[in-house]
Amino acid sequence: MKNKAFLVSFIALFAVALAMTTVAAVDFVDVTDVEVDSISIALDNVGNNIAGSVSQTVPVVVKFTALSDASDVKIRTYIEGFKSEISDETSRFRIVDGNTYVKRFTLELPSSLDLDELTEEELMLLVRFSARGLDSQEVEVPVSVEKNQYSLNLLSIDRNEVVEAGSRLAVDVVIENNGAERLDNVYVRATIPGLGISQKVYVGDLENNRDAFDDDINDARERRIYLTLPRDAPAGNYDLEIEAYNHDTSVTTNTRVVVRGVDTRILPPVTAKTIAPGQETVFDIVLVNPSERLVVYTITPGDSKGLFVEATEPIVTVSGDSSRATGIKVRASNSLEEGTYLISVNVHSETGLSEQISFTVNVEKAGSKTTNVVSGTDGKPNTVVVLTVILVIIFVVLLIILIVLLTKRPEESEELGETNYY
The missing domain is CATH 2.60.40.2310 (Immunoglobulin-like)
Structure with missing residues (x-):
């Protein structure tokens, strides 16, 4: 009997725990629709993915009905797996059972640099609901990110930030084809509008992807542009404009350069x-x-x-x-x-x-007391006067030596005799 009672108690406890888990897992909202870039999953009968372009900013609209009262509700929309965070969320709010709500978000789709090897990617847009004391629930929306047909990207721009007026400024630029098609006859141009100077160089043809087995087939190239600054360029901060272009597309970015005057x-x-x-x-x-x-x-x-x-x-x-x-x-x-x-x-x-x-x-006139007697009429030292002074000094020195020699007495020599003792 005791064993049966223990078994019944255990089954009852397990049933209560299961019931609590079931209650906790119940959804507190019913998501009726999610719109991405004005495409409705519910109304437009989306069978596969919602298409978007790289780096595109898309609006996201979430419609839902509350299944119970809840407080501190927060909705977060996001795409995982990228270096730069792609997300947007609401502040905390309260919902009432039976009411329908609409929340709006804005997301920027991954850039071509974020996608692996610049290939088109299928992503998952996640919509997560959370509330105080309730388990979170999540909705998944498949999104496909496609590359633009023609597109250029400036991967890097290197230059000296401070240069002198009249010198040459070297600008190193890496240009990439991040579109879906090959780009022919690409150029890159550097311009300082404030000084009225500009220079361009030829980049060449860029494929839409890199061939690992052929170095001649490349989707990116590096070029150096030289800008000669005017000698009279005023010191200050100037905009440096870099543009890569061909007949199909172009891209422009701005940076800064400081011109300083010559410190003479x-x-x-x-x-x-x-x-x-x-x-x-x-x-x-x-x-x-x-x-x-x-x-x-x-x-x-x-x-x-x-x-x-x-x-x-x-x-x-x-x-x-x-x-x-x-x-x-x-x-x-x-x-x-x-x-x-x-x-x-x-x-x-x-x-x-x-x-x-x-x-x-x-x-000063030549007869003035302050006139330098050693100087000639042209302001330079008089050679005759200088030589005369030198000769006088030599004569005085020799005279002193002669007087010393004449007044010096010769020392008496002391004769040393030999004494014999007998």
């Missing part, structure tokens, strides 16, 4: 000199070009009363990563009065550099 330097080693009326002198200017390209400078001296000022080289070219010295020649008129005179020199380059340098000229 103008250095005057000496900014002040003294001359007499009628004399001339030369001020040196060092032009430094740390950039990688050649820079052209224009030197324009300003006017100064009583002084004749000119550049020894009005136009100077300095190669990349180097420096060069040039001069400003200044001559005082014979009637120029003593005093201090200011000279201004303007230096310009085609890179946009503009700098003004100031020099000071002190004019």
Whole structure:
């Protein structure tokens, strides 16, 4: 009897557990229709798949009737198996038994890059319902993603983000045929609209898929485009536009490039000199070009009363990563009065550099106390005076040596005798 009672109790417990499981598994909504891109599964009698194109954004409409009251209901539509998440979902809401609801979603179908080897794929669109305290339920909708007949894709664009005005910008582009048909005579073009420069190169013919056994049959190619920036290009940020095209299709993408001016330097080693009326002198200017390209400078001296000022080289070219010295020649008129005179020199380059340098000229007559007696009439050292000073110094040194020798007494020699002891 005890065994029978135990068996009856076990069967009753199992029946209760089964009943609870059955109740928990009961659907709380009845999905009446799912529309993908305006195609209704219920009304349009879809037998196979709903067709869509790669990267297409499609609307999804879900219609359902509540079979019971539920709270914290959420609906999520998604496609699994891709690196980029493809999903859309509602916020939490409440449903009432017997009422019919409509929820709308937007999904972007996988791109050709997401599909394996760019083949057409059959996917499954999943619609999942969840609610607090209830088991989730899910509806599957088959979707077929098809490639466009003619389509190009820019897989990568590589370039230096910062370039100097006047230099060459190299742009490496990888172009791919991700359509269903072969594309002939494909070109790729790079343009900086803000600078008015553009260049294109020939890519060739692109197949719609890659042949693993023949390297000549390829669906992607890499090309390099060179853009020469103007020397006077203003510094700033510019749009770089890349376009791949042929007579059937085209694709365009934009990126950015920063153009900076050439960081040149103008250095005057000496900014002040003294001359007499009628004399001339030369001020040196060092032009430094740390950039990688050649820079052209224009030197324009300003006017100064009583002084004749000119550049020894009005136009100077300095190669990349180097420096060069040039001069400003200044001559005082014979009637120029003593005093201090200011000279201004303007230096310009085609890179946009503009700098003004100031020099000071002190004019003193030859008889002035402050005149350098060692200098000649042309401001250079007087050779005769210098030689005279050197000879005087040598004579004084020799005289001192002679006096020392004459005043020195000879040392008395000490005779050493031999003593014998007997």
